[in-house]
Amino acid sequence: MSEGAAYATGLPAVIRGEEAFLAARRERRVQALLGLVVLIACLATAGWVSEVHPATLWAGLPRIGEYFARILPDLRWDALLANAETEGSLAFWMYRLPEWAWLILETANMAALATLMGSVFALVFAFPAARNVAPSGLVYHATRRFLEALRTVPEIVYALIFVWAFGIGPLAGILAIALHSAGANGKLFAEAIENADLRPWEAVRAAGGSWAMGCRYAILPQVLPNILSYVLLRFEVNIRSASVIGFVGAGGVGEELYKVISFNYYEEISAIVLLIILTVSCVDLLSERLRHAAIGRLEAAR
Structure with a gap:
């Protein structure tokens, strides 16, 4: 068999292999997309059952910051190393x-x-x-x-x-x-x-x-x-x-x-x-x- 004939014979096999690879990749992408959709649906359902609402979270964030601001000590540089009876130390x-x-x-x-x-x-x-x-x-x-x-x-x-x-x-x-x-x-x-x-x-x-x-x-x-x-x-x-x-x-x-x-x-x-x-x-x-x-x-x- 000549070199040209061998090349012509092997070419369809290469094409079929590439098509199979592309088809498998498309299938994996579809499966990944379906899995992502199922995951998002499960998370949304879990949030709804647990009453985790974005509006509630957004409204509560400032209160968290307010609480942390309250627990911070009122320290002052001029009294930082003073005794226990001096406020700000x-x-x-x-x-x-x-x-x-x-x-x-x-x-x-x-x-x-x-x-x-x-x-x-x-x-x-x-x-x-x-x-x-x-x-x-x-x-x-x-x-x-x-x-x-x-x-x-x-x-x-x-x-x-x-x-x-x-x-x-x-x-x-x-x-x-x-x-x-x-x-x-x-x-x-x-x-x-x-x-x-x-x-x-x-x-x-x-x-x-x-x-x-x-x-x-x-x-x-x-x-x-x-x-x-x-x-x-x-x-x-x-x-x-x-x-x-x-x-x-x-x-x-x-x-x-x-x-x-x-x-x-x-x-x-x-x-x-x-x-x-x-x-x-x-x-x-x-x-x-x-x-x-x-x-x-x-x-x-x-």
Whole structure:
């Protein structure tokens, strides 16, 4: 066959291939357009059911700005560093700093203890909740559903229950955050275990090791860096949660924040919020350093 004949024979195939490509692209575009229309319709329906109206949002925006303007402190440059009895000074704005600092320390302790309790509980249930090492399908599904139930209930609902049971105080907050952390970390731990290499597991089991020994010596060393990272990340999240559940009497700085909001002590609101933001930022930075340092040491040991 001559070169011209070969070219003429291959040309229709190229044209058909290009037409098929263009047809597939048109089909994808139509599907994307239909998906966008469905998404917009779902969002509009959700907004209508939830009574989220653009006019209401537009009318409320100036009030948000007005509220933030009220909580800003009235600081003056000429009195900025004066004593606590001088209006316009930082000391006057933070006149209850020792009391607030103690409450923030209590909040951090609540978050730390709750994170520790919840993570230990999550680690125990993570292995039967991992599909690759679960003793049976029944145990796997039952444990998964149990962890789902724990993390589905918000911390503030748990806090309301425990406040009713144990009374107002940090204990209710610690238990509430611990239960929710157990459900959340249990899922993350189980997914990390499912991504582990099973060859060490098979070796331990083939050598006569029990299921618990396989989890301890074959799987845990592999996933320990990820677990530590998730624990520290959860501690950061729990600092914020501990600041909120105080609104229902579960201890910490959130209880004080609820009081000043209820009585419209505007400048105290901004002072407490600023202290919470600074605390969370410091905890985030410290946790990030600890996480990288610990993961680096564990990886080097492996």
